[in-house]
Amino acid sequence: MAEFSIIRDYCQGIGPQHHSTRIDIGDDAAVFEPPNDQDIAISTDTMVEGVHFLEGTPASHLAHKILSVNCSDMAAMGALPKYATMALTIPSVNTEWLAEFSSGLKAQAEHYQVQLIGGDTTNGNLTLSCTIIGLLDKSKVLSRRNAKLGDDVYVSGCVGDAALGLANLQGKIALEKSLETQVQMAHYRPQARVELGLGLLNIANACIDVSDGLVADLTHICHQSQLAMEINVDAIPVSAAYKSVFDLNSKQQMDFALYGGDDYELAFTVKPERRGEVKDLSKALGLPLSKIGSVTRSTSSSVCLRQGDNVLPAAKNLGFEHFTD
Amino acid sequence: MAEFSIIRDYCQGIGPQHHSTRIDIGDDAAVFEPPNDQDIAISTDTMVEGVHFLEGTPASHLAHKILSVNCSDMAAMGALPKYATMALTIPSVNTEWLAEFSSGLKAQAEHYQVQLIGGDTTNGNLTLSCTIIGLLDKSKVLSRRNAKLGDDVYVSGCVGDAALGLANLQGKIALEKSLETQVQMAHYRPQARVELGLGLLNIANACIDVSDGLVADLTHICHQSQLAMEINVDAIPVSAAYKSVFDLNSKQQMDFALYGGDDYELAFTVKPERRGEVKDLSKALGLPLSKIGSVTRSTSSSVCLRQGDNVLPAAKNLGFEHFTD
Numbered sequence: 016m017a018e019f020s021i022i023r024d025y026c027q028g029i030g031p032q033h034h035s036t037r038i039d040i041g042d043d044a045a046v047f048e049p050p051n052d053q054d055i056a057i058s059t060d061t062m063v064e065g066v067h068f069l070e071g072t073p074a075s076h077l078a079h080k081i082l083s084v085n086c087s088d089m090a091a092m093g094a095l096p097k098y099a100t101m102a103l104t105i106p107s108v109n110t111e112w113l114a115e116f117s118s119g120l121k122a123q124a125e126h127y128q129v130q131l132i133g134g135d136t137t138n139g140n141l142t143l144s145c146t147i148i149g150l151l152d153k154s155k156v157l158s159r160r161n162a163k164l165g166d167d168v169y170v171s172g173c174v175g176d177a178a179l180g181l182a183n184l185q186g187k188i189a190l191e192k193s194l195e196t197q198v199q200m201a202h203y204r205p206q207a208r209v210e211l212g213l214g215l216l217n218i219a220n221a222c223i224d225v226s227d228g229l230v231a232d233l234t235h236i237c238h239q240s241q242l243a244m245e246i247n248v249d250a251i252p253v254s255a256a257y258k259s260v261f262d263l264n265s266k267q268q269m270d271f272a273l274y275g276g277d278d279y280e281l282a283f284t285v286k287p288e289r290r291g292e293v294k295d296l297s298k299a300l301g302l303p304l305s306k307i308g309s310v311t312r313s314t315s316s317s318v319c320l321r322q323g324d325n326v327l328p329a330a331k332n333l334g335f336e337h338f339t340d
Numbered sequence: 341m342a343e344f345s346i347i348r349d350y351c352q353g354i355g356p357q358h359h360s361t362r363i364d365i366g367d368d369a370a371v372f373e374p375p376n377d378q379d380i381a382i383s384t385d386t387m388v389e390g391v392h393f394l395e396g397t398p399a400s401h402l403a404h405k406i407l408s409v410n411c412s413d414m415a416a417m418g419a420l421p422k423y424a425t426m427a428l429t430i431p432s433v434n435t436e437w438l439a440e441f442s443s444g445l446k447a448q449a450e451h452y453q454v455q456l457i458g459g460d461t462t463n464g465n466l467t468l469s470c471t472i473i474g475l476l477d478k479s480k481v482l483s484r485r486n487a488k489l490g491d492d493v494y495v496s497g498c499v500g501d502a503a504l505g506l507a508n509l510q511g512k513i514a515l516e517k518s519l520e521t522q523v524q525m526a527h528y529r530p531q532a533r534v535e536l537g538l539g540l541l542n543i544a545n546a547c548i549d550v551s552d553g554l555v556a557d558l559t560h561i562c563h564q565s566q567l568a569m570e571i572n573v574d575a576i577p578v579s580a581a582y583k584s585v586f587d588l589n590s591k592q593q594m595d596f597a598l599y600g601g602d603d604y605e606l607a608f609t610v611k612p613e614r615r616g617e618v619k620d621l622s623k624a625l626g627l628p629l630s631k632i633g634s635v636t637r638s639t640s641s642s643v644c645l646r647q648g649d650n651v652l653p654a655a656k657n658l659g660f661e662h663f664t665d
Contacts (some may be wrong), residue, residue, distance in 0.1 A: 037379060040563065042484050043416035043549060044383035046476055049374040054362060057457070058369035059471055061427040091368035102386040102427070102469045106487060116432035132382070139388035146384055146471040151371055159367050167538045224368060332489065 021108065025117040026101065030124030033097065036132060047098060053150040056094035060085050064141035072169055074112045076203040077143060083207045084226070085129050085147035087279040090212035091224040093157040094149030095273035099124070100133030103209050104142040127209065157215055157222035157283070162240035166284035166310040169293060171208055171302055173254040174229050176201035178275020194256045205279040209283030211304075214296045215283055221318060222283040228276035230318050236284065237317035244310035248271035248273070248322040273320070346433065350442040351426065352458035355449030358422065361457060372423060380477040381419035385409050394509060399437045402468060403444030403529040405534035408532045409551070411470035412421035412604040412652035415537035416549040419474030424449070429467040442446035442524030452534065469510040482540055482547035482608070487565035491545055491635040494618060495524050496533055496627055498579040499554050501526035503600020515545040519581045530604040536629075539621045541610055547608040555643050561609065562642035571633035573598070598645070609635055 027040050038046040047056055062068055062081055089096040101120070103203050105112075124131055129147070180202030182188045183195055190198065208224070215222055221240055224234045230252065233311040237243050261268035285293055286332065290306075311319070320327040352365050363371040374380055384533075387393055387406055393479055407424065414421040426445070449456060454472070505527030507513045508520055515523065533549070546565055548557045554576065562568050578597050586593035610618055614633075622629040636644070645652040 026616050029640065038417075038481065038483060042470050042475070043413040043547075044381040044419065044472075046381045046417065046419075046481055048379050048478070051376055054371050054373050055380065055473075056369040056371045057423070057425060057471075057473065058426045059458055059460050059462050059469070060424040061462045061469065063462050088368040092363075092371065094371075098382070100382060100384040100471060102384045104386060104388060104467060112523065133384055135384050135386050136392050137386045137388050139467060142429060142464060142467055144384070144386065144460075144469040146382075146425060147369075148380075149369070153373070156363060156371055158363060208542060222368075247425060338474075 019138045021113065022134045025113045026131060029117070029121050029131035030129050033130050036130060039130070039132040040134055045100070047132065049096060050150065051166055052153055054153055056089055056092050056149040056151045057144045057146065058085060058088040059144060060088065060116050061142060061144040072203070074115035075119035078116045079123050079144045079204045081143045082120060082127065082129065083205050085145045085280060086207035087205070087226070089147055089149035090207045090209045091157060091222050092149070092151060092287040093155065093212045093216035093222070094151040095213060096127055096147050096149045096209060098132045098148040099129050100146045101131060102135045102137070102144040104139040106139065106141060120135060127207065152216065155216050157212060157219055159221055159223050159236050159239040159315045162221035162236050162310050163241055164242060164283040164286065164310055164312065165284065167287050167290065167306050168233065168244055168246065168282070168284050168308040168310060169304050169306055170225065170229065170252065170282045171211055171280040171304050172281055173252045173257065174225055174278045175253050175257050175272030175275055177205060177277035178271040179260065181277070182271070188260070190260065194259065197256050202277060205277065207279060208281045210300055211281055211302060214300065215281070218289055218292045218296065219283040219285050223283055225278040225282055226276055226281045228274040229262045229282065230273050230320070231276070232282055234317045243313045243314055243317050243319065244308050244309050245319045245321060248320050248327065250305060250307045252303060252305040282283065309318040346438065346461045347459045349511065350438045351456060354442070354446050354456035355441045355454050356454050361455060361644065364455070364457040365459055366658045370423070370425070372457065375475065377478055379474045379478055380472040381414055381417050382471065383410060384415040384469060384471045385413065386467060386469040397528070399440035399572060400444035403441045404529045406450050407445060407448040407452065407454065408469045408530050408604060410550050411548040412530070414472055415532045415534045416482060416547050417474070417476060418537045418541035418547070419476040420538060421454050421474045421534060423457045424454050424472040425471045426456060427460045427462070427469040429462045429464040431464065431466060431541050438463065442658060443536065446532045448529065452532065461485055477541065479613035480541050482511040482537060482544055484546055484548050484561050484564040487546035487561050487567055487609040487635050488614065489567060489635055489637065491606070492612050492615065493558065493569055493571065493609050493633040493635060494604045494629050494631055495550065495554065495577065495607045496536055496629050498582065499550060499603045500578050500582050500597030500600055500603055502530060502602040503596040504585065506584060506602070507596070513584045513585070515585065516624035519584065522581050527602060530602065532604060533606045535625055536606055536627060539625065540606070543614055543617050543621065545608050547606055550603040550605045550607055551601055553599040553605060555598050555645070556601065557607055559642045561607070566638055568642050569633050570636050570644045570646060573652065575630060575632045575647050577630040595643045598652055
């Protein structure tokens with residue numbers, strides 16, 4: 016089957032047909048009209064089999080995840096995801112796999128109201144590379160660079176389930192069936208917090224999505240804002256499933272939540288005077304937003320983890336890195 | 341070495357810093373301000389080692405080619421390339437390779453005046469996936485879909501050298517040293533015809549870049565414009581090097597030019613009344629633009645190849661396909 020047929024059969028008609036789209040899949044490039052009052056946000060995320068996902072991961076989960084991971088980057092900027100292009104590298108033409116991937120992508124594209132306007136199919140090790148394009152209110156942005164001294168630090172939802180799910184899928188941690196499904200789905204099918212990002216655009220100073228791991232991602236904010244943070248480990252939100260697995264008084268129990276990554280929750284900093292607005296937003300979205308610490312002056316360690324009266328030792332590995340020394 | 345350091349050390353500061361760029365590499369997404377009178381063109385192209393380029397291809401050639409191939413997609417739309425994101429998948433951290441890639445990318449980014457605003461580095465088989473973003477005059481576009489009955493068909497520059505260069509590199513065709521360099525460079529370091537694309541925006545009806553092979557790419561225009569073409573094989577422009585290799589009276593001699601691909605010249609259709617404008621543009625750019633045929637009514641075969649009084653039989657393989665039946 017030719018590349019051209021793959022694109023036609025499996026990549027066309029995915030997501031809503033936006034009025035602003037002048038040319039979509041099938042030409043040398045896609046063309047769209049940006050609205051006058053919006054800037055353009057753009058980000059690329061790649062997932063490689065064996066590195067970012069386990070071999071044999073169902074195609075529908077991959078479709079779900081690659082789009083969510085990319086929409087999550089838009090959420091972290093306060094942008095509304097609108098268009099996507101997909102570079103799909105596949106080892107062979109498996110029409111069953113392609114059909115499942117395509118239908119999974121369609122469902123998620125509808126969910127996020129993102130139109131697939133470009134596609135490129137190549138032959139090689141299974142690799143998904145998605146570029147997402149979003150709209151952002153002019154002169155506004157959620158950046159990693161704008162945290163202010165004294166800001167409260169928040170994280171949305173719960174963290175740690177995705178890493179726990181991966182450990183379970185890898186056979187490292189056994190779980191009861193009901194918990195197993197929940198944490199595996201947290202790993203396979205994360206949700207991008209797009210509405211939260213849009214809501215935070217007028218409230219938060221700095222924001223990042225939790226992809227590398229909570230501590231690693233907070234460290235990115237610290238480095239780029241040239242500040243530090245004190246985090247209260249006991250305030251970090253974890254799910255009931257997570258709690259039921261670990262003895263919460265043990266020292267290791269928070270490692271998945273602190274260093275695991277792949278959560279795609281938003282971590283953000285807000286001026287303390289705006290706590291009420293955060294509370295209102297949490298209520299409006301039906302999504303817990305937990306205050307987990309404060310922005311402090313820069314010290315030798317960017318993120319200082321406190322548990323009760325103790326300062327936890329800094330972990331060497333700050334989250335998921337694809338390359339190690 | 342961490343992904344973060346790779347991006348910082350090898351992907352930052354590549355290309356001009358456009359005033360319209362609000363946020364570049366180092367945040368969850370890049371943000372730029374689109375001008376009010378322009379639309380946005382976007383395209384993704386991926387190159388996989390062993391599929392799109394030979395193992396051991398020098399990193400500087402790869403950097404050159406991935407950016408040229410992407411800028412070529414902008415050229416084919418009549419868009420001005422402005423920003424790029426690069427998803428780089430590498431098997432291991434080879435700092436020498438990365439430095440060579442980075443410096444090659446820098447040179448080409450300056451050449452095309454494209455700013456690298458996003459990067460993603462992952463671990464896996466060597467794969468380069470670039471997304472290019474360009475600006476396009478509002479309500480104008482060069483598309484594959486707008487060829488008109490009776491249009492002249494043109495191609496820029498020469499075709500066939502890149503495929504000849506690949507065959508030479510693969511040891512299939514031996515050449516004299518001086519020719520060898522020329523055709524190998526045509527394969528390794530193609531040039532995107534950006535200025536030609538911009539010039540054609542007011543002249544041509546349809547346009548495509550020659551990446552899959554001249555006949556395959558003309559067939560894309562035919563299919564999408566629901567028309568056909570008659571191409572005069574003797575009018576197809578080939579280089580002096582190409583001519584010196586082949587006996588131009590033999591039947592096979594034009595195969596590289598017709599089916600080889602990777603030329604990144606522009607093929608386009610123009611109303612015959614505008615021949616003078618094409619001539620003027622050719623002169624202004626110092627670039628040959630050769631009339632090679634006409635747009636005809638759709639028949640069973642989209643592209644009919646004529647040589648003198650003969651109609652050449654349709655080739656089964658219409659250019660470079662990554663997947664074959």
